[in-house]
Amino acid sequence: MSTPNIVFKNVSFQYRNQTEPTLKNVNLEIMPGEKVLLTGPSGSGKSTLDSLLNGVIPAEFPGELHGQVQINGREITELDITALSFEVGTVLQDSDAQFVALTVAEDVAFALENDQRPVPELHERVAQWAEILDLPELLSHKPQELSGGQKQRVALAGVLIDNEPILLLDEPLANLDPAAGKASMELLARLADERGLTVIVIDHRIEEALQVAFDRLIILKDGQIIANDTPAEVLQTDVLLKNGLREPLYVTALKDAGIDVAQLSGLDDLPQLELPAQMGQQLATWQASLPQPPVETKPQPLLRGEGLNFGYAGQPPLFTNFDFTINAGEMVALVGQNGTGKTTLINLITGFLTPRSGSLTLGSQPLEQLSVKERAERIGYVLQDPNQMLSQTMVFAEVALGLKLRHVPADEQQTRVAKILKVTGLYPYRNWPLSALSFGQKKRVTIAAVLVLEPEILILDEPTAGQDLAHYAQMMDFLADLNRDLGVTVVMVTHDMNLMLSYADRALVLDQGRFLAQAPPAEVLTDQAVIKQAHLSHLSLQTLAQKAGIADAISFAEKFTAYERSKQHAYQVEN
Amino acid sequence: MPTKLKTDPKPIAGSQQRAPWINRLSGTTKIVILLGLSAIGMVSYDTRYLVLLTAFAFIFYAAARLKWRQVRGLVYAIIGFTLLNLVLVYVFSPHYGAEIYGSSHVLFGSGFFVVTTEELFYLLNMTLKYIFIVPLILAFLYTTDPSELAAGMNRIKIPYKICYAVELSLRYIPDFMREFKQISLAQQARGLEISKKAGIWQRVKGSSQILLPLVFSSLDRIEVTTRAMRLRRFGTQKKRTWYMSHPLAKLDYGLIFFTVVLIVLGIALFQVNGGRYYNPFN
Numbered sequence: 101m102s103t104p105n106i107v108f109k110n111v112s113f114q115y116r117n118q119t120e121p122t123l124k125n126v127n128l129e130i131m132p133g134e135k136v137l138l139t140g141p142s143g144s145g146k147s148t149l150d151s152l153l154n155g156v157i158p159a160e161f162p163g164e165l166h167g168q169v170q171i172n173g174r175e176i177t178e179l180d181i182t183a184l185s186f187e188v189g190t191v192l193q194d195s196d197a198q199f200v201a202l203t204v205a206e207d208v209a210f211a212l213e214n215d216q217r218p219v220p221e222l223h224e225r226v227a228q229w230a231e232i233l234d235l236p237e238l239l240s241h242k243p244q245e246l247s248g249g250q251k252q253r254v255a256l257a258g259v260l261i262d263n264e265p266i267l268l269l270d271e272p273l274a275n276l277d278p279a280a281g282k283a284s285m286e287l288l289a290r291l292a293d294e295r296g297l298t299v300i301v302i303d304h305r306i307e308e309a310l311q312v313a314f315d316r317l318i319i320l321k322d323g324q325i326i327a328n329d330t331p332a333e334v335l336q337t338d339v340l341l342k343n344g345l346r347e348p349l350y351v352t353a354l355k356d357a358g359i360d361v362a363q364l365s366g367l368d369d370l371p372q373l374e375l376p377a378q379m380g381q382q383l384a385t386w387q388a389s390l391p392q393p394p395v396e397t398k399p400q401p402l403l404r405g406e407g408l409n410f411g412y413a414g415q416p417p418l419f420t421n422f423d424f425t426i427n428a429g430e431m432v433a434l435v436g437q438n439g440t441g442k443t444t445l446i447n448l449i450t451g452f453l454t455p456r457s458g459s460l461t462l463g464s465q466p467l468e469q470l471s472v473k474e475r476a477e478r479i480g481y482v483l484q485d486p487n488q489m490l491s492q493t494m495v496f497a498e499v500a501l502g503l504k505l506r507h508v509p510a511d512e513q514q515t516r517v518a519k520i521l522k523v524t525g526l527y528p529y530r531n532w533p534l535s536a537l538s539f540g541q542k543k544r545v546t547i548a549a550v551l552v553l554e555p556e557i558l559i560l561d562e563p564t565a566g567q568d569l570a571h572y573a574q575m576m577d578f579l580a581d582l583n584r585d586l587g588v589t590v591v592m593v594t595h596d597m598n599l600m601l602s603y604a605d606r607a608l609v610l611d612q613g614r615f616l617a618q619a620p621p622a623e624v625l626t627d628q629a630v631i632k633q634a635h636l637s638h639l640s641l642q643t644l645a646q647k648a649g650i651a652d653a654i655s656f657a658e659k660f661t662a663y664e665r666s667k668q669h670a671y672q673v674e675n
Numbered sequence: 676m677p678t679k680l681k682t683d684p685k686p687i688a689g690s691q692q693r694a695p696w697i698n699r700l701s702g703t704t705k706i707v708i709l710l711g712l713s714a715i716g717m718v719s720y721d722t723r724y725l726v727l728l729t730a731f732a733f734i735f736y737a738a739a740r741l742k743w744r745q746v747r748g749l750v751y752a753i754i755g756f757t758l759l760n761l762v763l764v765y766v767f768s769p770h771y772g773a774e775i776y777g778s779s780h781v782l783f784g785s786g787f788f789v790v791t792t793e794e795l796f797y798l799l800n801m802t803l804k805y806i807f808i809v810p811l812i813l814a815f816l817y818t819t820d821p822s823e824l825a826a827g828m829n830r831i832k833i834p835y836k837i838c839y840a841v842e843l844s845l846r847y848i849p850d851f852m853r854e855f856k857q858i859s860l861a862q863q864a865r866g867l868e869i870s871k872k873a874g875i876w877q878r879v880k881g882s883s884q885i886l887l888p889l890v891f892s893s894l895d896r897i898e899v900t901t902r903a904m905r906l907r908r909f910g911t912q913k914k915r916t917w918y919m920s921h922p923l924a925k926l927d928y929g930l931i932f933f934t935v936v937l938i939v940l941g942i943a944l945f946q947v948n949g950g951r952y953y954n955p956f957n
Contacts, residue, residue: 154906182911190906197899200909202822202846209918211907222918244849258907452860476864487895488854489861491887505866549865 103173105265105298106130106153111167112323113148113157122148124323125167130316132265135292135299137309137331140320141344141568142538146302149320153268153300154190155181172265185211189259193271195251196243198258204246205230205239208257229257233287248438249280253287260291266298267291273305274565277437277595278637281305285312304568306340307348307640310368317368319343331368336361344570349598350644353660354379356667357386370643380648387650393662395620396605402428402589403449403479403557408458410448418444418613422458426557431583431590433604433621435597437635441613442593446559451475462556477506480550484561486542489549495537496521496530499549506553516552524548524578540571551582558582559591564599576603577665597637601625602661609634622654696926697738697818702827703920704927705815708735711934713808715941721953722796724944725803731937736810739818746813757805761798772797778956793956821845826917835915843900851893858888 108128114121123145130136140146151157152169159181169176172187179187192198201207208229209222217225230236233253243251252272259267269288273281289312292299303309306317310331317334319327327339334340338355340347350370354361359379366372375383403426411417418441426432434442447453449460451472460467462478483489492498499520503513521527524544534542543563550558563579564572580603582588594600600607601621609617609630617623617630624630625639641660645653716728764771769787772794773779780792819827825842829835859882863869867881904910923931945951 156902156906159905160902181905182908185906185908192899192903192906194899196850197896198903200843200846200900200904200907202842206822206918210904210909213915213917214908214911216912216914216916219916219918219920222916226918242849243846447860450860450864452864471868472860472863473866473868476866481861481864483857483861485892487892488858488888489865491862491865491884502866505868553866 102132104129105132105172107168107170109168109170111152111165111169113152113163113165115148115161115163118163121164122323123152126323126325128318128325128328130298130300132298133292133296134315135289135313136301136316136318137306137314138300138302138318138320139304139306139345141304141570142540144320145323146320147270148323150190150268150270150300150302152176153184153266154188155179155184185264186262187264188266188268189262189264191252191255191259191267191269191272193274195248195255195275198255199243199251202242203239204235204241204243204254207243207254208235208239208261210258211262225261226257229261232260232291233257247280248275248277249284252276252284256287256291260295265296266300269299269301269303271303272301273303273308277635278308278597279437279635281308281595282311282637285309289313304345306346310348313369319345332366335367336364341569344568346569346572348640349660349664350640352664353641353644354383356660356663357383359383370640373647375644375647377649380650383644383648384650387645387656387659390659390663392655393658398427398430398605400428401425402463404461405448406459406461408448408460409456410444410453410458411456419448419455420613422613424608424615426589426591427606428556429583429587429589430605431580431603432592433600433607434591434593434610435595435600435607435624435634435636436610436616440610440634442610443561445610446481446561446591446593449475449559450479450481473505476502476550476555477553478556480553480555480558482543482546482550482558482560482563484565486539486546489546490534490542493533493535495526495532495534495545498534498545499526499552502549502553520548520552523582524551525574540567540575543567544575551588555588557589557591559593561593563592563594564596572599573665579603597625597639598661601639601657602665609636622658625657626654695738695740695818697735697814699924699926700818700930701830701921701923701927702819702823703830703923704827704930705819706824706827706831707931708934709811709815711938712811715938716804716807718951719941719944720797720800720951721941721944721948722800722803722955723953724941725800725807728937729803729807732807732811732814735814739814741813741817745817749813750809753805753809757802761802764801765794765798769794775952776954776956780956796955820919822919823921826920829915829917830920836910839909847896847900850896854892855885855889858892859885862888 106129108126111123111126112121113123126149138146138149148157151161153171157163165177171179171184199207201210205226208226212222212225226239227236230239233256235253235257238246238250246254272284272288276284285308288299288301291297301309314331317327317329317331318325319334319339321343326343327334327337335348335351341352348370351361351367354364359382361367364373364375405422405424408419408422409417410419424445434445436442444453448455451467451470467475490498492501496517500513500517503516508516518527521530524547526541526544526548529537529541534545537545547560560579564575567575576599579590583590592599592604604621607617607619607621607624608615609624611634616634617627624636625642630636631638639657641657642653645656650656712728716725719725769789773791775797776793778793782790782792782795784790822842825838828838828841859869862885867884869878869881944953948954
């Protein structure tokens with residue numbers, strides 16, 4: 101029996117500028133070589149726990165620590181951020197900010213450079229780790245030339261080169277497309293097994309993370325541990341959904357069908373899961389009773405691009421003779437792997453970029469002569485990062501800004517802003533400073549600020565990035581309501597396959613400047629070739645349907661997600 | 676989103692076909708040559724010496740094998756600036772040459788703006804300083820790997836935190852430019868008109884609206900970057916090593932030695948000339 105390398109005994113922590121502790125009486129032991137997934141809703145104390153482990157607390161955020169934290173047998177109070185860095189390697193969420201050098205090789209060598217290791221040793225160990233993480237041909241590349249997955253591998257190499265026994269990853273799945281996210285988790289699992297690393301992954305994308313085997317799933321809420329067990333056992337309980345976290349969809353489906361999941365072992369490992377025939381039957385019967393969601397077709401074109409040509413200077417053309425159509429009143433998901441032209445296409449539509457040739461028309465109006473500002477009045481664009489859009493200090497002023505700059509009379513500004521704030525549920529916050537809002541609330545402010553101009557089309561880049569299930573569902577239902585009640589056409593750029601299936605009428609699958617598919621999401625998700633080529637992923641619901649012998653897997657998935665939405669909706673109304 | 680900023684492969688720019696010897700020079704050597712020669716070149720007004728430095732500088736320029744189109748913009752700008760500078764020096768002190776050299780050979784004109792051989796000779800010396808320093812800077816700018824620059828600076832005892840600050844700014848310039856562009860466009864979409872459709876005052880006033888988000892996002896970025904660096908022990912030791920530093924080769928030592936000889940020669944000439952100026956009018 102080995103001794104744990106991380107021990108928390110009755111740990112409470114309170115930030116200096118806060119009135120209540122963020123962590124409350126946390127008890128935890130993690131054994132060497134364990135792979136742990138740590139999750140929890142926003143504000144649950146995940147980041148605080150993470151910062152305690154790598155020394156960012158107290159180095160950057162002082163506060164009061166009670167109880168005992170031991171790492172590899174040493175008291176944390178005796179270890180500073182530097183001493184801890186030899187025990188715990190940290191990969192930050194923003195792998196771009198983690199990249200502090202001019203080239204891959206230098207970034208991998210960074211920690212050793214700071215330890216004054218001799219130059220030949222730097223070269224030797226960088227070469228060794230580049231080999232392990234499949235980076236050799238990238239060593240002289242600059243950060244701007246790498247994909248998200250590659251940056252993450254560089255970050256891993258730059259941390260693992262120290263041979264720390266514990267590896268801490270903060271939201272490793274953010275910013276990756278589904279295929280890259282899966283590859284990243286698999287790599288991590290392989291490294292952990294080969295090198296006997298203790299791995300702690302902090303993420304709220306539970307289903308995606310559990311594509312590889314974890315030994316433990318720990319859930320934090322309000323600074324306390326509310327679950328700490330094998331993933332299979334945690335999934336058998338209702339603790340995830342009850343606390344605003346997304347459960348793997350296949351688990352929810354099994355539970356909704358009334359199947360006793362306590363009977364199923366290895367519930368976290370769907371590919372290996374053995375579903376007894378009688379349970380399969382139960383699932384099939386249940387799904388047959390669900391109503392088939394209506395399929396609406398909205399064939400009236402609203403926004404059209406024809407013969408578009410575009411390429412970045414010094415690079416091969418990205419779009420050649422490219423056509424696309426967005427229909428009036430539809431909700432469209434624009435999907436595809438990172439770097440394949442999704443953002444570029446949006447930028448061409450909004451006028452952020454100018455095509456070399458080709459035409460864009462909205463309704464009957466050509467867009468070429470319109471400036472960015474003029475286009476924004478008809479095509480609202482919500483960027484992924486709200487901080488790039490917000491420029492005022494107060495919520496009301498921020499939402500009013502677009503009207504003010506367009507010289508709308510003051511009293512009309514008041515009424516229009518008030519109306520939009522009510523629609524978006526921000527009215528109670530109208531006199532709040534923006535700095536006091538959470539990321540999700542800021543995102544909502546940017547949507548309000550765009551909607552106040554009453555655009556015909558709303559384009560959103562990753563509308564739900566960085567939000568837990570409760571906020572995710574609120575945001576998406578809000579968009580669906582807008583679409584249904586106000587007839588606003590919605591275009592969403594997303595990596596989330598569930599979102600696409602639940603909310604989009606149509607999916608546009610982009611790959612290297614051309615469409616691989618333009619079809620209902622269900623059709624896209626059943627096309628093996630498209631999924632592979634565009635770095636998408638299967639739904640776990642499809643795998644489950646196959647196991648249960650349900651022939652029409654995708655219609656099962658559609659029915660289930662529709663059912664799920666109505667259930668969540670009812671839940672929100674209740675609360 | 677890829678941008679057009681990712682043009683330069685290894686050095687800041689440059690023709691890389693066969694890696695001329697100048698590319699193999701260590702960053703340290705280049706910094707020593709550049710700093711040493713510009714210092715002595717700025718002080719000295721000995722025409723013969725400046726001609727020697729110019730010849731030396733052109734050896735480097737030739738070795739860098741720069742294409743004219745790569746540098747012409749910069750060269751035109753510098754020529755323009757130099758001419759302006761010469762005219763202004765003349766306008767403000769047309770008698771300065773006569774003062775320095777203690778004689779006055781009038782070529783033409785009279786009164787305050789009289790043109791003397793001494794003044795022209797003085798201006799010639801000033802021009803020579805530019806003629807030697809510009810090719811040297813261009814040659815080094817286009818053949819130095821930015822990664823090596825920090826290592827090179829650190830070797831000549833510049834504190835490594837300062838050197839790394841230089842490296843970090845090179846690292847983040849492309850990101851910063853992209854961020855700036857993105858924010859600017861996002862603000863235009865909000866309703867800020869800074870395209871040609873707006874007046875100049877409107878555009879200047881509008882640009883200030885871009886600053887706030889830019890400052891906030893940069894501060895956030897700095898915080899995360901600092902954390903990333905601390906988590907990998909930056910700044911914990913008195914010194915650090917550099918992946919990109921390579922030991923000085925014979926050629927480096929040779930050139931550094933030659934630079935020292937040139938500097939000593941320049942100083943010796945002060946003795947011979949009895950000051951910074953070489954005076955052919957005696």
